[in-house]
Amino acid sequence: MSDPAIRVLDLTDRLGYQAARVFVGLGADVVRVVLHDDSDSAAERLHWHAGKKVLRQSGTVSDTTLIELVARADVVLESGPVPALRTLALRDSQPSLWTGIVHTVITPFGISGPRREWLGDDTVITAAGGMAWLCGDTGQAPEPPPREQGTQLAGTHGAIGALLALIARRRTNAGQLVEISAQEAVAATLEIGAISWIHGGTIPGRTSGIYGHVAHRVFRASDGFLAGGYSGSPRMWTDLLAWMVEEGEAEDLADERWQDNEIRWRERAHVDAVVSRFTGRRPAGPFAEEARRRALPWAEVASGPALLNNPQLIDRRFFVDSGSKGSYRDVGFGWESPALPRPVRLNEPRYVEARDVWTEQRHFDNATADPQTAPGALHGVRVLDLTWVLAGPYVTKTFAEHGADILKVESFHRKDPTRFSPGMRLRPDAGFDDGGYFLNFNRNKRSVALNLKTEAGQNLLRRLAADVDVVVENFSPGVLARWGLDYEQLRKINPGVVLVSMAGTGQTGPWRDAVTFADTLAAMSGLTAETARSDRDPQGLTFGLGDMVAANAAVIGTLELLYRGEGGHVDLSQLEAMASHLGSAALEGQLADRVPTDAGRILRSLGEDRWIAIGSCTPDALREALTGISAAAEHDPWEALTHAAAALDADLLAERLQNQGIAAYPVRDGRDLVETDVQLRARNFYRTLEHPIAGSVAHEGLVAHLSATPGELRTAAPLLGQHTDEILVEQLGLTADELADLHNEGVLS
Template identity: 65%
Template sequence: MTRPIRVLDLTDDLAFQAARLFVGMGADVLRVERPEAPPLRRSARLHWHAGKRVTSPTDDEQYDAQVARLVRDADVVVESGPVRRLRTPALREADPAAWQQVAHVVVTPFGLDGPRRDWLADDLVLSAAGGMAWLGGDPGRAPEPPPREQAVQLAGAHAAIGALLALVARDRTGRGQLVEISAQEAVAATLETGAIAWIHGEVVPGRTSGVYGHVAHRVFATADGHVAGGYSGSPRMWDDLLAWLVEEGEAEDLAEEQWQDVEVRWKGRPHVDEVVARFAARRTSAELAAEARRRALPWAEVTPPGALGANPQLRDREFPVRIGELEDAGFPFASPGLVRPVRLAEPVSVEDAADWVPRRAPITTRRRTAPADLPADAPALAGVRVLDLTWVLAGPYVTKTLAEHGADVVKVESSHRKDPTRFSPGMRLRPGASYDDSGYFLNFNRNKRSLALNLRDPRGQELLRALVPHVDVVVENFSPGVLAKWDLAYDQLRDLNEEVVLVSMAGVGQDGPWRSAVTFADTLAAMSGLTYETGRADRAPQGLTFGLGDMVAANAATLATLELLYAGQGGHVDLSQLEAMAASLGPAVLEAALGEPAATAPGIVVPTAGADRWLAVGAGAPADIAARAAGCDADELAADLQAQGIAAHPVRDGRDLVDLDPQLAARGFYRTLTHPIAGPVLHEGLVEHLAATPGALTAPAPLLGQHTDELLTELLGLDPAELATLHQEGVLS
């Protein structure tokens, strides 16, 4: 890039994360504080605003004047807050010429339109409104949001993604645009099976005390703490865990033949878990986790945030950030704009940032691949082609987002490497579904083309290499070293395509002492400090029973990809899902370093009329709210509280989101695509709403190999005879 991206930060806590992510990309971030902004604790101010300059106008008139002057030389303006408190829409309307080249991002709790556009929300209320809180906690007790304000951090991440999409589009069109983010939608798009279980199977997943419903993983007590782990995945996971139990003389009856049948084991999971729990309880957390890593089994110690700095994997990869003499959680990926190890200055107060000098030259196009004949309103990534080598959730979520905004995503898959989201019966969600209409697969793989390629065959690997010169981005989540075995390590890819972007999404990264660790979502959450934060004085930590970490990592990988596309350069994004999750702890690490008590979010979740119906009420909840709520309809009481200026919202489950929520319905969040087998199916919608170059849901998820011949003809020029031979010999299967 010719100069750092200039970001004008007008956020409140609804999108603090957006501006912090831009700091992590080496952007020049100037924060203009609202006169009425509440003061932050030292840990929060350092975490969210280190690396920025901050100007503090004394009143709204001065604030507006500063923004109106500074916007002319900004690339990105991010404002967040309730609709009634936004100031940039009026400023833009008063002087539209000043905003012509700006990626103008507005983040609100519920969106700029719809019947609840004016409703207020904090993290607790958003977690309830978007369906996350419903999935956390214990049966029969109040739903619990994930710890450390994950709802607002998701909104901030999507705001940063939306800003970079707008910048990429600006390189083609020469114009900026408005990008709108609804925090409720950002949460509702991040539930894994929370809503799609209802869409496909009319099932509402409930609270399970952190015990996973579709994989045999959970949190187990040890002699001195807790570990997360289990025995799902490939057959080896069970075989090797059983061998370990047998070696230690602690297998009890699990070595008997009946338990070797996966169906019997699943039905008898409570008994299996009891045996494993006794095994874990005889060992320390560190001892068990270290031996599991040695055996390549997915187990991890439940670590408090304050201990992250001692993690040898994070230290080796220089993840922590230094702020003066303090150490904080770092950024979710290593940006070429801010090389690790990262040192940030404390927020620097300035009067008016007069050194934001005017642009010396017009914006020039960096983008390499956009066809000249694209219409002005084509999606931001039209003309970008992506080779998708991922499976399960985190990787497909990245390519889903890219595809929604116009990228041509070529999904390489095979019946020889069975993606569980296609082939696992438990993830098909709909009774009678096959691998071609699995509900889980349909939701996360729409807008993509499927290329069936047997990568166990050298000819399949050869075809894969031949595709590389025809793509801009390659996304993979293999174990470290797999691509190198196929002669497709980054250096080899670059020899084939000098400007290619390779996005690798290993659990803990491509290098470091734990690089070979086998990880699941629960083990990464345990390593990151997130699982520890779910514990309470009266209850042990619980797992997060949906793939929050997968989506957090996916958003980070998407952002890293867009950064390189905007820069017009190739590169290798070495995304560690562990680092992405640890970067979402908010000020937790600094709280420990400064000796501050853990931040407690204001608000309460109370039962309302009806079975298992709940209301989340934010700061300022009336003292009698629990008594009032008991006999009230949750929606009616929420509306009454909102009219009084108190943030409140019913706790939504998956059915509520899809069938009952008036705001999501009015904004058309759930969109119908017609699948050739499943027929009309609702899908979770887009989160980043770009006014000038909108994304869209254009096609249902493909059948396995549906576009194989089309793609190999289009990209490689293979003729029908060559294709027939490859099919016959099993290369294209």
Template identity: 65%
Template structure:
């Protein structure tokens, strides 16, 4: 039976930049968020930052340390979730929890630190750029031979915040089952290292280190191209149709040059000759406006998009149709900010928030906390002790963003039934460039292994009517369905949300279309790079001296995946089912921080931290933002006249340690090899976890990010072989007998 909708959560926000995104996500789910600050700590914030991160909250600033601790303890006693972030030495709540554990018995207590609370570097300091370096993201951005470039707009810190919110929702679901709260820890370095796509797994599986490529993808033929009046993102990878239809367009206009010749129709020849193909495509793009290319791309179902600035998001017709932007009522007037990555049933769109309001001394929560209730997990599901024990997920996803969602569910104890087929070839299984390991087959592809551990594989040919019938028959036996088909595909199989709900009233459907299930761009074909271009993120990679490059790894896939996980967990916690219509475009735009507000208020971006060349070939050090006089004093204490001179003569790791000892945030820029083989912090915390695959043997996998004290997750089983569990799943869930299974095999349904 469906439970009543829960009362709004009560969330105590004690975050700095590391956890700010988590608190904003809770505002977006209708929570009562109270923020406590030590007076003076927010003085360096711009107005755009203050409004973006703290709109919709009540805020109290307290100067006296003892009074602040007392106020934290008072509000924590009535909170559902307490979020705190910052360096380990500055955390306040661990001591308060230890002093009076009874107050925290049913509180979900989330701590986000730069490097975790254990390990040799647990006390090190970091800002976004340092974390981007420490986790491997910075290495992948920029030009060959030049300094690595972190992604713009605090992506490392926002990843940490997203995982903090996920950890909180996981612990809330565990509380639903056990009645008890618990401690959740997140290392920002690990949050980044888990979000690299090819960075570390290229080393694990292929002993290769992807370098900086000026924004040119290494495994798909996509990049940023100059247009007549701006820039566009696009390419010609994917299905053969992508090339065929782009070529047809160029032939129509007489601009195909030699690309219509037979040799270029062979995919391998085209890939080996990519520089020439790109030159011809670049000349084609340069003769057209960005509007023409983007519009024709949508009309022809080709993955092309304008590289749009954040200031124009409010004009985007797709985002406008879906009421994505948030309105903030502020003294400056009604302002427009990037919205939340998903729509919560507790705060339906359009969302309108008030500027941060003062919380008077002594004032408390807006309403009483709902009693903690328990519910029984679905019978027949495995018992692993994770937060999602008893949850079963029907996984209809492929490629990267969708499998990343179900990977997170699997890591925390959910049972994943992964439906796949040799008739719908997942590129992460079947594309040779994504197998990474020399000689690997579709059953031991590096990409597939990393993002599909902990799942069981059901081979089901959904091009057959019987395959679709079996898929419908599975729905009553699951709690969550995750899919990233094009809009309308499920409806053609009689599995639109309304039909799913008829089969299972409490089911949560998570749809992950590129731009959402409705709107004028609903049918747009999107890749990670085109979504980044639409969202404003690609534009932010440019500068006054260089055009935008884009990102050469699927950051947007993982940003969208984290949003989908949080949205699904919220629905499970509410206990009422529902349809999460996640737009990957919206999830990426929501990660732009205060960019849109800065444009509206006429403010400028904060200065970014420094990446310095160090001794050795292509070795670099990220140095975090700190007061100039403190940095100068540290450099003098180390016997140098300038930071550049000091870095050039030093080993990056050695210098990072010396600077950290003087209170300066710094870290060596890690590549995939360094993360897996060198980094002492990740090694001490066991981040890379081995699983024994039946073909690949013992293989390291990127590990968990959310560490729950009472209901810890784990990597339990390697990724499945194609169809490995087909018969056992159909027998276990649907009761099919051997004769029925044999007939299905003969009819080609179980391919």
């Protein structure tokens, strides 16, 4: 980085592995001390810890040695259950030690609240946060998403919180405590999982991978599987139909009645059946290639090993060469750091002695942070938000929560589906200004209406872009260039600007123009393939996990440049961000390594469609925990627990098991999260904001809690164009007469 590399002391267990890996991807100097049980396989060790130094006497490190290492670090990362966190105890006993340190702790349920000491692995966390509820087959047990997405989200938010605190330290010269609850990280990544209940009183459930709000799903090919569909613009249907007609396989879909979108949606089962016969006669790879040529949103469902041959990822040098002499190829990072430019090569973890780690201590005097008055970490940062739908608005939502001023450009002439699509409004009788989806992801922002189909609107956009710190856009590649705002032109009028582009597959490469939806990106990335079981085809994920994973990667890339004090172009590929969450899948075949599967389970409990998640544990530990609950535990403890759970309330059983040292939690649906979960309620995760039309509305809360520069939810989402005149006067100095003319000409609409 422009300063010496960030020093990161990595004290994480699996809950925080992703946080430390993010810092490796930022070119940081990461030293790992193993304080917790480390039973990683060879593939997992290489994936999670390549590029780090590892303290040789890990596991027996003394408080004295730990204090010395903390004193020399910039960032200290620790994760795990609250009672096991050594740095929290050191924070109490050695408060002066932490003056300039960014101290980040990631726990299953947070460091406050009645369940702060509860245990949780990925199965338990995804159940507690509502994600497992959305995955799996109707009427069957919920399922955690593959490859520990819950813990990866928690780790990512830990890194985001640490970067925010580092940026704040530039202003205040002070460190602070950053706290992440894995439950909250998951609960903030459900798309409509909870907000459907908040706004519409409905509870999205498990649908075997069939999307509930777009006509997309996984289809069989002759030799594998495809993800795709026919939602979006009308062209997605007409061009797919034209292809089927050309091949003589449209059956009755060419009839006039099927050109009515409402009929297609109402009788979707028939349309899907015809499309399934069409895809089933063709191999997946050639089908996907022809679909890309026709600009249709389809993709082959790729496995982890097949991912390594993806021409788009190869062209963009996404993969990391790691291990001895770079002999293994792993998934890379979701962004490209200027401190670690591609192609990236990471060495195997290298053992070091404590005395050889960071010989000079950092000095932070005259700290100015006041926990009672300090503004958010991004106070003073102005962001021009040109995004729509989910991934882009999630980026600017995060910036807004931590103090940035978001100028959201939108229009009646380019209708954001989250405003204008009735199916995404969620609230009965809601209009485009008070739809639930838009409200949740656009709070804390100001709206300026610009008709970018006019030359005057494009000119105003260029003038706004000349006086901001960050521009975020998720147009198709090439759109900004036509407006004179691609990075090369933008930096001529704003040399220090950070441009964040969020195309599906990136700005370059042979697939740069691919039309992508969340499901096609998940298929390309390898995540969809991971949802297959021996008794079931892959089904994908029916909520926007990939959008929010991509958003988090874009946030990291942007925060790095803001911390460095540099402008730059974050060329974010949503495909790369999702592929970076594949864990060790790409390495396992190369290492002929058997990675142990998560032994956690989800069992039926008392009540209709009620379930409890049980974390990974040994039979002996489970047998001991079941004493007094089931007399049959001596024979087969899992069978005994299965029978006992069916007759017990999930919250009651979870509490009993947690008291016996077994991680457990009820599987939460959207209503449970908002109304009944005692931990989320105690931590005030769902915050109420006043909206001029919708009234008092609950919103999903913040994930990164910073002790000295806390973020906040300040204002509800804006009405379309609510702040147009205010912003144009404030930023561009327009007069009342100029504004009147622009309104009359339809430029500000």
